[in-house]
Amino acid sequence: MQCRWPLLGPLRWITYVNKHVKVKAGKDEVLWGWLLTVDPVSASLVLMDFKEDGGASVQVVMGHAVEEVQIQQEADEETTDRLQASFLPPKTCGLDPEDLRKRRGVIQSWLEKNRVPVEEEDDKLRVAGVLTIRAPYGPEDCSSSNQIILDRIQRLIQNLIPVDP
Incomplete structure (x- = not known):
């Protein structure tokens, strides 16, 4: 359990990246998802959730609204690769x-x-x-x-x- 999320700083935030987290924001809002990244200026979180049809949804939680972040699960190698490749365009490389x-x-x-x-x-x-x-x-x-x-x-x-x- 962490409070004062914006004050933790980038060295602590990075330990939450690529992990499934539970985020308490505001008074009654609880969000779940894979933490893709944290904005180093605003402390905002980018959460990603994979859908059953192969798609994904992305949510941004503003850093000032975050009250608590709890790690629920570590990502396996496949999930980590999928998270990192989420915003990269599909590539075909023409080199041998x-x-x-x-x-x-x-x-x-x-x-x-x-x-x-x-x-x-x-x-x-x-x-x-x-x-x-x-x-x-x-x-x-x-x-x-x-x-x-x-x-x-x-x-x-x-x-x-x-x-x-």
Whole structure:
């Protein structure tokens, strides 16, 4: 149970991301959903709920109205991937596997050269444990719930010329 949600700060908020939560807002309102992200300025929560027909609903709970947030369930790997991919457009990558491997290597080397911790995770790159870069490894292929890190890594990748293998 947490009260004074806006005062907890980003380091505590991030521990709630990708978890199924119960949010008490206002006097009598209780909301449930997967916490997708928290706005670092307003402390507003973005909750997502998956529907049986494959769709999803999204709710924004204003930070000043949040009285209590309780974690109900941890997300499994499939749910985490589904949450992270929710707002990304479906992609079809026209590069062959060898070109993708080379491009992934170029991006990984560039990040390491700039002292950014990066590791390979299947066909993705994982940056500092909080950001994922998917094929074809451009700035628009980055995803993270941490907007500051997302912005910095995207700018760093944009500074890499050329990105092509």
